[in-house]
Amino acid sequence: MREGSTTEPSVAIAPSVSGGQASKELQSTNQLLATSNDRLHQISARKLTRAQQETVTEIKNYIAQARKAADEGDSQRAYNLAHKANLLSSDLLAH
Numbered sequence: 031m032r033e034g035s036t037t038e039p040s041v042a043i044a045p046s047v048s049g050g051q052a053s054k055e056l057q058s059t060n061q062l063l064a065t066s067n068d069r070l071h072q073i074s075a076r077k078l079t080r081a082q083q084e085t086v087t088e089i090k091n092y093i094a095q096a097r098k099a100a101d102e103g104d105s106q107r108a109y110n111l112a113h114k115a116n117l118l119s120s121d122l123l124a125h
Contacts, residue, residue, distance in 0.1 A: 059105065059109045062112035062115065063096060063112050063115070069123045070089060072123060082125075086122070089115045092111045092114045093112070
């Protein structure tokens with residue numbers, strides 16, 4: 031129970047990742063980002079529908095968020111975001 035000016039301790043919840051695992055995730059992340067960017071380059075030559083243009087924007091946002099997460103040292107989040115960008119870019123290129 032809180033009383034007066036007593037503050038509750040803050041707890042950061044983050045999964046523990048070994049240095050080796052983080053390094054592998056960052057390598058995979060960089061590969062996924064490079065592939066996604068290559069696909070975006072291929073897609074840019076096509077005429078896109080509004081929905082496809084929105085998907086391109088979403089892919090670019092995932093890429094930017096993945097880079098930011100990697101810069102902040104959050105390798106798991108960076109990988110997850112890069113993976114999403116990769117999946118979307120693959121699907122968009124196929125259609």
